[in-house]
Amino acid sequence: MNNFTFQIQYMSTVFTEFSLHPYNTFSVAAKAKYFIEFSTQDELMDLLQDAYWNDTKKMILGGGSNILLTKDFDGLVLKNSLLGIEVLSETSNYYYVKANAGESWHDFVCYCIEQNMGGVENLSLIPGSVGASPMQNIGAYGVELCDVFHSLEALEINTLKKREFSAEECYFGYRESIFKKALKDQYIILSVTYRLTKNHLINASYGALSEILKQKNIEHPSIKDISDIVIEIRQSKLPDPKQLGNAGSFFKNPEINKSEFDSFHREHGNAPFYNLENGKYKIPAGWLIEQCGWKGKVIGNTGAHKDQALVLVNYGGAQGEEIWKLALNIQTSVKEKFKIEIQTEVNIY
Ligand SMILES: Cc1cc2nc3c(=O)[nH]c(=O)nc-3n(C[C@H](O)[C@H](O)[C@H](O)COP(=O)(O)OP(=O)(O)OC[C@H]3O[C@@H](n4cnc5c(N)ncnc54)[C@H](O)[C@@H]3O)c2cc1C
Known part of the structure; x- marks a missing residue:
């Protein structure tokens, strides 16, 4: 890989002609004219405050599991690596948990299951990042992200102003949100807050899921049971991007x-x-x-x-x-x- 660093010094390094091959699950070869990985909001602001980038096309990259690069990207790729998970508050029924956008989605699901916080177990093993989860309202096995979504915080790229979006303002639909439509490429999602259950509403309505529960004689599944079965089904049905x-x-x-x-x-x-x-x-x-x-x-x-x-x-x-x-x-x-x-x-x- 021939990467050359950029002359202007920022808090993080800007690479030029950067290979995106390891950054997309299709594993296609394509280069980014400029590439930066940010792990704090300050690093991101430090870069975007420079007028040099005003007219440069930008792509926000999470895990690269929902993109197809048909050519080299003639602009700046911003790889989101903002990490951290925080329980903001709790009521008698719910936990409100904020996860930063660069967290791996499946790691977040595992965290919730370990902490006995329910709602995301059916979405186990979906590749990618927390930040992309609202983008297309990820869904699987009878559950969609909007079922557990509370709000998100995003940075408007043109004004560098932060804004909070409620569920209504995200206009979630089937594999859709406002970020894939009217606000496409205008915001960088920084963190997402989820509303997770204390008294779990197990959703085993999906055919394959209920069948396996029956086979295993599990009458009252826990969120861990559901997660384990979803992982089992997904591993048997879907090709692993690391292999194919x-x-x-x-x-x-x-x-x-x-x-x-x-x-x-x-x-x-x-x-x-x-x-x-x-x-x-x-x-x-x-x-x-x-x-x-x-x-x-x-x-x-x-x-x-x-x-x-x-x-x-x-x-x-x-x-x-x-x-x-x-x-x-x-x-x-x-x-x-x-x-x-x-x-x-x-x-x-
Ligand atoms: C094997 C496999 C199975 C899958 N199964 C499912 C499934 O069951 N259900 C499902 O819904 N999806 C599924 N997907 C698709 C994919 O995993 C999800 O869409 C996931 O949410 C993409 O996350 P990512 O971080 O990889 O996004 P990326 O591919 O990096 O980005 C996708 C889009 O979101 C934008 N984006 C990413 N992060 C941000 C951010 N922080 N702010 C603003 N924009 C951002 C990007 O610019 C891009 O347009 C699957 C993919 C694979 C490879």
Whole structure:
């Protein structure tokens, strides 16, 4: 790796032409024109107060588990390494716990389970950082981040003013928040405060979870039981990015309205679907992709995983552009066969 340090001295080092290969779970080779890792808010402010960076494009990087780098990043990558977890307050029912954005999400989940704080156990083993958890309202096994979210603190990049966001102000949706839409690239999330239970509401509604509980004869699972089973399922189902580059589900499950669903269902009566509370229908994107023949297909160094069609993988040496081309081809074929548009869950750069 040929990294050259920057001439201007800040509290932390700015690297130039910095390899992002170890910083994205797709393991694609791409460089950042500038790169800095900050572990205190002072370090971040010290850098951003310099007008030199005003017109430079910026990317906030957590664990790199939800990005696809299709080319070198012609700007400044800010790697968030703000650490620390603090119990702010407690009531008879809840703990209010603040975690700094650079904490690993799964380490935070483990901390909560050790402290007997409930609510995040179904979200065990999701890769990435605390700071990215509100970005797409991470979700798994019947629970979403918004179920435990209290507030977050973020820094507005243009004004360097800090602002607190409530849940309402984050506009959480299915793998969405205001930070992926109207406020995209405008704020750096510094910390997130979660509301965690003392009297746990165990959510074992998800099929695979309740099945394993039955097999193990666990009638009254603890939050640790749920976490252990979620980890077991995830390890058996999903490719480990350390072995096979990927970013989890590449596409979101499409939601279609009643008239679209009626014509889809007339033609594809065997398709799985979920009725949503808003009157729409959710179709598993993995099923749509599989029906188009992509599951297990290898194209060059990339392909759709053999067990999870929704997970695009880097078999080794794939360029981001190559993975993106595959994604576009998948999108087109789903559109042609089913007249349904599938949107990316992964952030494309
Ligand atoms: C094997 C695997 C399984 C996965 N399973 C799930 C799953 O079950 N459910 C799920 O929801 N997701 C899942 N994901 C996706 C991913 O783990 C999550 O989206 C995670 O929250 C991304 O965190 P990160 O720190 O890696 O974000 P990054 O990839 O670093 O960043 C993602 C986006 O958020 C922005 N961002 C990151 N940190 C900040 C910050 N502090 N302030 C402002 N913007 C920021 C980035 O600029 C980027 O646009 C999976 C990924 C993998 C590889």
